[in-house]
Amino acid sequence: MRIVKGSEPTVVRRDGRRVLVARARAVLNALEHLVGGLGTALLASAGVLWVVLVGLLSAVGVGLPLTATLPRVVRSVAERERGRLTRWGPEIIALGPAPAGARGLLTDPIMRRELRWLFVHGTLGLFIGMFGVTLAVQAVQDVTYPLWWRLLPREEAAPTFVFWTVEDDHGARLVALFGFVVAAAFVVTGPGLAWLQAWPGRRLLVPPADIDLSLRIAHLSSTRAAALDAHATELRRIERSLHDGAQNRLVAVTILIGAARRALERDPSATGSALDRAQDAAEQALAELRTVVRSILPPVLDDRGLAGALAGLADDCAVPCRTDVDVPGRCAASVEATAYFVTAEALTNITKHSRASRADVVVRREGDRLLLRIEDDGVGGADAREGSGIAGIRGRIEAHDGRLELTSPPGGPTTLRVELPCGL
Template sequence: MTRLRAPWRGFRLGLLAFPAMVLASVLITSYSLVANVVGILLVPPVLMLTRGLMDVYRDLIGRWSGVRIERPYLPDPAEEREGFAGVWDRFVRLSSDPATWRDLAWLLADPIVVLFTAALPFYLIAYGIWGFGLAAGMGGVIAGLGGTDYYGFVPVNGDYANDPTRIGFTIVLATVFTVAGFLSGPKLLGVYGRWGRLLLGPTERSRLALRVQHLTETRSEAVDASAAELRRIERDLHDGAQARLVAMGMTLGAIEHLLDKDPAKARLLLAETRQSSAKALNELRDLVRGIHPPVLADRGVADAVKAIALDHPLKVEVDTDLPGRPHPPVESAAFFAVSEILTNAAKHSGADRVWIDLRYEDGMLRITVTDDGRGGATFEGGTGLRGIERRIGTFDGVLALNSPPGGPTIVTLELPCELSSPRT
C-alpha cells in the first residue's frame, strides 16, 4: 500500500512548489522595499505566511515520510513595544532568526529538488501510462496526422501504428517507467524527508532557545504543582488527622477528670479515643500513600502499578519489562500518571478490561494503557489528562492519546530516563 500511495503523496508535495514560488517572490520583493520603510511593514506578515506554509510542509513530511521535523523558530518575547517601535522590533527579531533564511532557501530550492525526489515517481508513472497510450493507438493518431514524437529512444512517426517492433519497445519502456515509479516512491519520499529536516529543522541556536523556553515553562508548572500538592496535604491534615488528634486531646482531658468520679464513663471515652486513634492512623497512612506509596519506594514502579491493578474495580492486566529502576522522581511521576489514567478508565470509559504495558526501550520509559471502553476521550472536559501531561512534561515526557468514538482508548507515555542496576 505504501508503494501505491508514495507517488501520489510526492505529487501533492510537488504542488506546494507553486505557493512556495509565489511566497519567495513576495518575500524578496518585501525585503527590497525595506529602504522605503514599506518593507518593514510587509516583511513580518509575509514571514508569518511563509512559516504557515513551512508548517504544512513539516506536517506532511512527518506523516508521509516518517521523518519528524521540529518547529525551529526562536520563541517570541514576553512583551513587545507598541507602535512602530514594536513593528521594528518584530522585523528585526524575525529577520535575525536563522530559520527565516533557511525558509527562504527552501522556497527557492524546493521547486527544483522536489521534482527529482518526492514528485519524480509520479511523473515516471505518468510517463509510463503515456507510453501505454501511445502503444494502444495514440502513437498511430500522432503519426497519422503527420506529427513526430519520441518516447524515450523510440520515434513515433510515419508508419508507427504498423511497426510491431517500435510498439514493443514502447510497451517495454512504459513498463520500466511505471514499475520504477512505484518501486522508487517510498525511498525518494524518504530522501525528500531528510532534505526537509536539513532545512526546515531547528538549528543548534534555536534548539537551545526552545529548550530553555520549555524548561522555564515546565519549571513554573512544577512549582505550581508542588504548591498545590502542599496545599492539599495541609488541607487533608487539617481536616482529617489533625482534627482527630485535637479531639483526642480534649477527650483525654475529660477522662482525666472522670477517673475518680465516674470510672465507667472514663472507660467508655477511652474506647472511643482508641477508635479515633486508629482512624487517625489510617488517614495518615492514606495521606502517605498519596504522597509516595511505600510499595513504590520499596519495590519500584512496576510492582507499584501491579499493586494498584489488583485493587482496581476493572480487570487490569499488567505486562512489564524493566531491567532496572528509574530515578525516584521519574518513578513517582509515572506511577501517579498510570493511577490517574486508571481512575479515568473506571469513571468515564465504560470499559471492562484494561491492559498496561510498561517497558524500557531506547532510553525511554514507555507506558501504554489501553481499555476496551467507548472511546471519545479528549484532553478537555476535566479528565485530568492535561494534568498528567504537565506532570510528565517536567521530565521532558510526552503523552499521546488515541481514543476514537467506539474505542478503544490508548494512552501512551514516554519519559526519557536512565535505569539503575537491579542490585541498586
Template sequence: MGYRHEYGSARGPGDRRHRLPAPLRAPFEARHWRELTYVLVSLPMGVLLFTYAVTMVSLGAGLLVTFLGVPVLAAALAGCRGLGSVERGLARGLLGQEVAAPEPLRVRGKGGALAWMGAVLKDGTSWRHLLYAVLRMPWAVFSFSVAVSFFAYGWAMLTYPLWFWVFPLYGGQDGLQLYGDETHSVYLDNPFEITVTALVGLLFTLATPWIVRALTMVDRVLVHGLLGPSRLASRVEELESDRGVVVDTAAADLRRIERDLHDGAQARLVNLAMDLGLAKEKLAEDPRAAARMVDEAHGEVKTALQELRDLARGIHPAVLTDRGLDAALSSVASRCAVPVSVDVDLAERPAPAIEGIAYFTVSELLQNISKHARATRATVDVWRSENRLMLQVVDDGVGGADATSGSGLAGLAERLDAVDGILVVDSPAGGPTRVTAELPWRRG
C-alpha cells in the same frame, strides 16, 4: 479519562468540500498568488541584501588595518539583523510561516559603543543573518527565473487561442513563429497546432503552483534555519517554560497535601484529643462511659493512621522505593474499581525521578478509569525502548478522552512534557481508550 464530551455533526468552514480537485484549483488559490508574490519580491530583496552585505563586509575587512574596520563590520552585522526582520515579516505575511525573532544581543558590562560592537561581533545570530544575506541572492535569481518562466509561458500558451489573431492582423505573419530560415518557416496558425499549444500551456499553468511551492519550501528552510532563534536558545526557552510547569505542579501538590492534612488527619486528631480529654474527665465519676469513649477514640486513631498512610502513599509510596515499578503498579491496580492486569518488562530500574513520574502517571490514569470510563477491564504495560521508558494503559470503556480540553489528561501531559516526555491519547467514541506515555530513561 475525561470521557464527557459532545460530538456534533455540523461541518466547520475547513470541512467544506471543493467541487474542483486540488490540481485544478491550485492556480487560482490565494496561497499560490501569495507564494508567487514572495518569489517576485525575493529578487529585489535578495539583490539588496547581497549588495549591502558584500559591500559592508568588504569595506570593514579592508579597514581592519585601522580601528575603523571594527565598527564597520559591527554595523554590517547589525544591518543584516535589521533586514532579517523584514525577511521574517515577508515570510509571515506571504508564506504564512511564523518565525520567532532571535534572541536579543547581550551587552555585558556597563554598555557603551565598544561593548555593543563586541556583542555584535561575538553573536552567532548576527553571522547567521550575514550568511542568509549572501545566500539569498543566488537562490532568489534561480527561483525568480524558474517561477516567472513557467508562469509566463504557461498563461501565454494557454490563452494563445484568444490572441493569435494579432500576428496575421497586425504583424503580417501567419501566427507565432516556432522556426524560420531562408527556405521555410513554421508558424502556430492552424486549429490543431493552436489546440496543442493551449493544452501544453494548461499543463504548464497547472504545474506552476506546485513548482512555486517547492521553490518557497527552500525559502522557508532558509528563513527558519538562519533568521530564527538558535536551537540552543529555543532549548533554553523550552527548559525555562518546563521549569515553570514543574514549579507550578509542585506548588499544587503542596497545596493538595496541606488541604488533605487540614481536612483529614489533622481534623480527626483534633477531635481525638477532645474525646480523650472528655474521657479523662469522666474516668473518676463514670468509668464505663470513659471506657466507651476511649474505645471510640481507638477507632478514630486507626482511621487517622489509614488516612496518613494513604497520604504518604500519594506523596511517594515506600513500595516504589523498595521494590520498584512492578510491585508499586500492582499495588495500585489492586485498588482500581475494575480488574487490571499489569505487565512490567524492565531489566533494570530507571532514575528515581522518572520512576516516580511513571508511577503517578499510571495511578492517575487508573483513577480516571475508575471514575469515568465505565470499563470492565484494563491493562497496564511498561517496557523499555532504547533510551525511553514506555507506558501504555488500555481500557474497554466508553472512550471520548481528550488531552486538549483542559481535563486531568492535559495536566498530565504538561507534567510529562516538563521532563521531555510525551503523552498520546487514542480514544474514539465508544472506546477502547489507549493512552501511551513516553519518558526519558535516565539511568538511576
C-alpha cells in the same frame, strides 16, 4: 550438567523470540512512520501546489495579495512534520509563528530551509510514503488472496502487481507466494524507507545552533515553571489532606481524651467508652497519615519495583487490566513515582468515565527514555479541558521535561502515550 545442557536450548529459544519480536516491532514502527510521513507529505504536496500557484499568479500580477499567506502555509506544514519527527526520535523544538509578509519567505534563513524541505518532502517523501504503504498493503492483499479471490468478478480475479491470470486455486496460491515475497521485501526495506523519508526533515527542519539554544532555554524555563507549579500543587494537596483528615482526627482524639479525664472524676464507668472512641480516632488518623505518605512516594515501588507496583494498580482496577512491563534495571525514583501516579490517575479515569471492558498498560525503556502507553476500549472523548484529570497528568510529566500524547476520538479507543527521561 543436564540442567546446563537443558537450559541452553531454552536460552536460544528465548533469544530467538526476542529477536523476532524486536524485528516485528521495527517493521510495525516503520509502517507507522511511513503512514504518518505520507500524511505530512500530502500536506507538503498541497503546500507545494499552493506556492507554485501563487508564484504563477504573481507573475501575471494578480497573486500578489496571496503571497502573504506563503510563510504561514510553509511554517504550519513544517511544524506538523517537526511534531511527527519529535514523537519518533530526538526532539525538534517548534519555532512558533512565521515571519509576517512574503519577504520573510526568501530572506529568513529558517524559512528558506523550510521551503526546501517542503519541495523535497512533497515530492520525494510523497513517493517514498506511497511506495512503502503500497508495498505493505499489497503484501497483505496477496497473502490473503486465496481466501477471497472467488468472491471477485472473473475480470477482476488478479491483484494489481500480478502479471498472470488467476483461474484456479493453484494460481491463487502462487499469488499468496508472491505476497510472501513482497512482505519479505517490506521487512527488509521498510525501516530504511522510513529513515529515508524522515531524513530531509531531520536535516532541514532543525533550527540553527544559536536559535536552537535560545529555544531550548525558553523551553527549559517553561518546564522549570511547570515543575515549580507541580511541586506547589503537590504541597497544597498534602496540606489539604493533612488538614481535612489526620488533623481533624487528632483534634477528635484530644477532645475524647479530655472527656475521658473528666469522666474519670465524675463517672469512672463511662471512661472506657470514651477511651475506645479516642483509640478508634487515633487509628483512623494513623491510617490517613499512611495514605498521605504513600501518595508522596509509594513504598510499593521500593518493595516490588515498577512492574510489581503497576501490577498492583491493575489488580485493584475495577476494569480488567493487563500490564506488560519490560524495563531492565531501575529508573530514578522520581521517574518511577511519576509513571506510577500517571498510571493510577489514568486507570481512575478509565473506571469513572470510559465505560471500557478492558485496559492495557505497556511500559518499555528505549535508551534514556521510559515509554508508557495506557489504552482502553471505552467510549473515548477524553479532553483535558473538561476536568478529566489529564491536565494534572500533563503537569507531572512536564515537570520531568517529558511528553504526553492523548488520542481519544469519540467512540474510542483512548490511548495515552507518555515519554519520560530516565537517564542512561
